[in-house]
Amino acid sequence: VSVPGSITGNQTIDYKIGAKAGQTLKVTLKSNKTSNYYNVLAPGSEGGALYNSSINGNSATVKLESTGDYKIRVYLMRNDARRNVKSSYSLYVSIQ
Numbered sequence: 001v002s003v004p005g006s007i008t009g010n011q012t013i014d015y016k017i018g019a020k021a022g023q024t025l026k027v028t029l030k031s032n033k034t035s036n037y038y039n040v041l042a043p044g045s046e047g048g049a050l051y052n053s054s055i056n057g058n059s060a061t062v063k064l065e066s067t068g069d070y071k072i073r074v075y076l077m078r079n080d081a082r083r084n085v086k087s088s089y090s091l092y093v094s095i096q
Contacts, residue, residue, distance in 0.1 A: 002092050003092075005090075007075065009081050017095065019068070019070055026062075026095075029058040035077035035085070036077075037053040038073060039053070039073045039075075041072075072093065
């Protein structure tokens with residue numbers, strides 16, 4: 001699935017993905033700003049990321065350990081967030 005979107009400043013956008021333990025989540029973010037990233041959060045998590053694209057790159061393959069609703073949280077790094085920069089992106093998501 002491909003999801004187009006945009007984000008401005010300190011905004012965060014969460015995409016909820018239902019998945020089962022043992023499945024693999026693949027996520028790729030393509031953006032017009034290099035400071036646009038995402039985190040993958042486990043069911044029930046609000047902070048600790050399973051995957052952080054600002055550290056590990058904008059393409060992820062994550063083996064899921066539990067069943068539930070995972071979140072893909074899209075955000076801008078602080079340097080652009082403070083300047084209220086707008087970023088357009090496409091988020092590509094698949095579960096296998």
